[in-house]
Amino acid sequence: MKKIATIILIIAIPLAVGSWYSVARKKSVKTETIKYTLENKTYNLLTAKTQEEWEKGLMFLDPTSSRLRGVNGMIFIFPDKQVRTFWNKNTYVDLDLYWLNDEKITGKSELPSIEKSKKIVTVNSSSPVNKVIEIIK
Structure with missing residues (x-):
């Protein structure tokens, strides 16, 4: 069970960071x-x-x-x-x-x-x- 949770975290964290970065870039004022x-x-x-x-x-x-x-x-x-x-x-x-x-x-x-x-x-x-x-x- 701990392995599954670890794998989910390993996948979820980069996805969350990538999503945040994408939103932040879109909000960037040009x-x-x-x-x-x-x-x-x-x-x-x-x-x-x-x-x-x-x-x-x-x-x-x-x-x-x-x-x-x-x-x-x-x-x-x-x-x-x-x-x-x-x-x-x-x-x-x-x-x-x-x-x-x-x-x-x-x-x-x-x-x-x-x-x-x-x-x-x-x-x-x-x-x-x-x-x-x-x-x-």
């Missing part, structure tokens, strides 16, 4: 990349234009991620101007955040990786903004 000039420097930025993309952002990506190859960060484009809050939950890269009202920079914040801070850190824009740019340090 975004376009744009060139954006900020403070006289041009960056390659992933775009976040939807609720799903805003929520996911650069979370779960480590600095060696293939998704970050050739990318300097992400631009979040919102349909309205609000005070925005960003945090470092599940974020494994240090970030400089630029708060923008249309194309005008209204502020800048630093957001450490969760590994560096060892706790969730939140930062807010000082005024309503409709764009936020995260630059990977």
Whole structure:
């Protein structure tokens, strides 16, 4: 009986992991990349234009991620101007955040990786903004 249970586990665990990986990949947010000039420097930025993309952002990506190859960060484009809050939950890269009202920079914040801070850190824009740019340090 123990042999049967062991065999079932040996088969079930890889199947479960494979299924989880397949679902996780499907949930992966696919975004376009744009060139954006900020403070006289041009960056390659992933775009976040939807609720799903805003929520996911650069979370779960480590600095060696293939998704970050050739990318300097992400631009979040919102349909309205609000005070925005960003945090470092599940974020494994240090970030400089630029708060923008249309194309005008209204502020800048630093957001450490969760590994560096060892706790969730939140930062807010000082005024309503409709764009936020995260630059990977």
